[in-house]
Amino acid sequence: MYALRLWSTRNARLLERVYDAFESALVASHPVLKAIGYQRLEKPVAAVEKLVKGALFDCQMCGACALSRTGMTCPMNCPKQLRNGPCGGVRDGGFCEVKPDMRCVWAEAYQGSLQMAKGTAIRDPGEPVDRRLQGSSSWLRVVKQRGDAKDSAAQGESAK
Amino acid sequence: MSVFADEPHPGLPLPILPGHVSAGRFERVLRAGHFAVTTELAPPDSADPEEVYARARLFDGAVDAINATDGSGANCHMSSVAVCALLTRIGYSPVLQISCRDRNRIAIQGEILGGAAMGVCNLLCLSGDGVQAGDHPQAKPVFDLDSTTLLATAKRLRDEARFESGRPLTSPPRLFLGGAANPFADPLDWQPWRLAQKIAAGAQFIQTQYCYDVPRLKTFLTRAEDLGLLEKVFILVGVGPLASAKSAEWIRKAVPGVHIPDAIIRRLAGAEKPKAEGRKLCVEIMQEVATLKGVHGVHLMAYKQEDAVVDMVASSGVLKGRTPWSPARSQTLIEGTSP
Numbered sequence: 001m002y003a004l005r006l007w008s009t010r011n012a013r014l015l016e017r018v019y020d021a022f023e024s025a026l027v028a029s030h031p032v033l034k035a036i037g038y039q040r041l042e043k044p045v046a047a048v049e050k051l052v053k054g055a056l057f058d059c060q061m062c063g064a065c066a067l068s069r070t071g072m073t074c075p076m077n078c079p080k081q082l083r084n085g086p087c088g089g090v091r092d093g094g095f096c097e098v099k100p101d102m103r104c105v106w107a108e109a110y111q112g113s114l115q116m117a118k119g120t121a122i123r124d125p126g127e128p129v130d131r132r133l134q135g136s137s138s139w140l141r142v143v144k145q146r147g148d149a150k151d152s153a154a155q156g157e158s159a160k
Numbered sequence: 161m162s163v164f165a166d167e168p169h170p171g172l173p174l175p176i177l178p179g180h181v182s183a184g185r186f187e188r189v190l191r192a193g194h195f196a197v198t199t200e201l202a203p204p205d206s207a208d209p210e211e212v213y214a215r216a217r218l219f220d221g222a223v224d225a226i227n228a229t230d231g232s233g234a235n236c237h238m239s240s241v242a243v244c245a246l247l248t249r250i251g252y253s254p255v256l257q258i259s260c261r262d263r264n265r266i267a268i269q270g271e272i273l274g275g276a277a278m279g280v281c282n283l284l285c286l287s288g289d290g291v292q293a294g295d296h297p298q299a300k301p302v303f304d305l306d307s308t309t310l311l312a313t314a315k316r317l318r319d320e321a322r323f324e325s326g327r328p329l330t331s332p333p334r335l336f337l338g339g340a341a342n343p344f345a346d347p348l349d350w351q352p353w354r355l356a357q358k359i360a361a362g363a364q365f366i367q368t369q370y371c372y373d374v375p376r377l378k379t380f381l382t383r384a385e386d387l388g389l390l391e392k393v394f395i396l397v398g399v400g401p402l403a404s405a406k407s408a409e410w411i412r413k414a415v416p417g418v419h420i421p422d423a424i425i426r427r428l429a430g431a432e433k434p435k436a437e438g439r440k441l442c443v444e445i446m447q448e449v450a451t452l453k454g455v456h457g458v459h460l461m462a463y464k465q466e467d468a469v470v471d472m473v474a475s476s477g478v479l480k481g482r483t484p485w486s487p488a489r490s491q492t493l494i495e496g497t498s499p
Binding site for chain 1: 260261265286287288289290292293301303304305306307308309312313324340341342345346347349350353354356357360361369416417419
């Protein structure tokens with residue numbers, strides 16, 4: 001929903017805090033998640049993620065979530081799906097070239113990023129999207145990555 | 161010095177100088193410290209190469225490189241890589257424009273290699289206009305990459321000699337890489353950072369959107385200087401003649417991203433000969449931006465006024481007496497008369 005999406009950008013700082021806490025909690029439960037099996041969790045978690053992020057951000061489930069570096073504004077709602085900032089066609093006042101009634105996703109993203117603690121991440125060049133991830137859970141992917149990294153760091157410690 | 165002593169026969173690459181990435185004349189002109197002029201060739205709706213050459217000849221002696229647009233305004237025309245390949249055959253220095261609208265990363269990387277194989281030395285990486293703007297609004301927009309990731313992809317092909325997949329190339333494309341900037345569009349505060357991002361991704365030269373608001377450009381350049389960007393990139397400011405107040409108002413409304421202040425429109429509206437006034441205004445902007453720190457050239461986009469490019473460049477004096485290469489000029493050198 002467009003209005004809720006705009007609300008999320010206005011409250012980017014709050015959502016950043018909530019998400020950081022949520023991600024940390026999930027990383028802490030990595031051993032449990034691993035025991036259940038990430039594969040097995042994929043479908044139900046993706047369904048919940050779609051519901052929550054769909055409502056808050058009009059999330060398109062690209063599977064390569066960038067909200068933390070895009071001012072809590074989903075770049076996949078840009079009609080060109082640009083991942084690194086606005087195109088050259090932004091209309092006066094910050095409106096979209098393709099959909100003139102819509103605020104430019106990246107003009108919004110910039111406003112959101114200004115509020116966020118880690119907002120300057122919007123300046124970093126992002127990778128091209130891996131289109132195979134479409135529909136999959138970004139939450140689980142990130143948590144698994146961080147959890148696995150923690151595991152291998154711990155293994156490295158004990159090997160010393 | 162527009163013809164270099166080691167110029168090979170037109171169509172063959174120049175030797176790559178130390179510190180240069182390409183075998184092209186455009187990079188040489190910029191790195192030699194000259195003020196460069198580039199222009200835009202609108203690819204024809206035709207399969208006839210002579211139409212390309214006729215359009216290129218209009219610019220002879222006034223420009224250092226010719227951009228071949230890639231389905232500009234999302235309208236279908238001859239492909240930019242084919243236009244470039246035709247131009248390199250007779251020695252012109254084209255800038256291959258690639259937009260992300262019509263091709264995925266497989267097609268784009270193949271096109272970059274193909275262009276380089278045909279003698280293209282300069283690549284301008286663009287997002288591209290949305291399909292809704294052109295003559296095929298029913299088409300599927302691709303946008304697999306964006307302008308920044310396209311730059312990074314081209315840089316990887318050149319510097320690491322590998323595809324995005326990691327698969328190695330036997331010979332990398334020697335390309336001078338460019339991006340676009342729009343210092344005149346929202347979010348204004350962010351535009352200098354966007355420039356920094358494109359430079360980090362690989363941009364070595366920048367061609368900007370049309371400049372009709374020099375104060376806005378100055379603000380942008382000052383911020384870019386604060387970020388230490390001006391030493392890292394060659395900026396060519398986009399300029400172009402407006403035909404009348406009416407056409408300026410139409411552009412303002414219909415062409416997203418072009419910012420034209422009211423004062424410009426009033427000046428055209430008050431002019432006795434609006435077309436001549438539009439060209440005069442364009443020449444004045446060229447002269448003014450040429451004095452700004454960090455500006456290394458102008459990109460003169462004279463849509464439907466291509467025949468005025470040579471005159472406008474001459475009357476601006478921005479080339480300071482230098483005559484850029486053209487096929488005729490090259491002939492003079494080869495025949496042994498004065499360069």
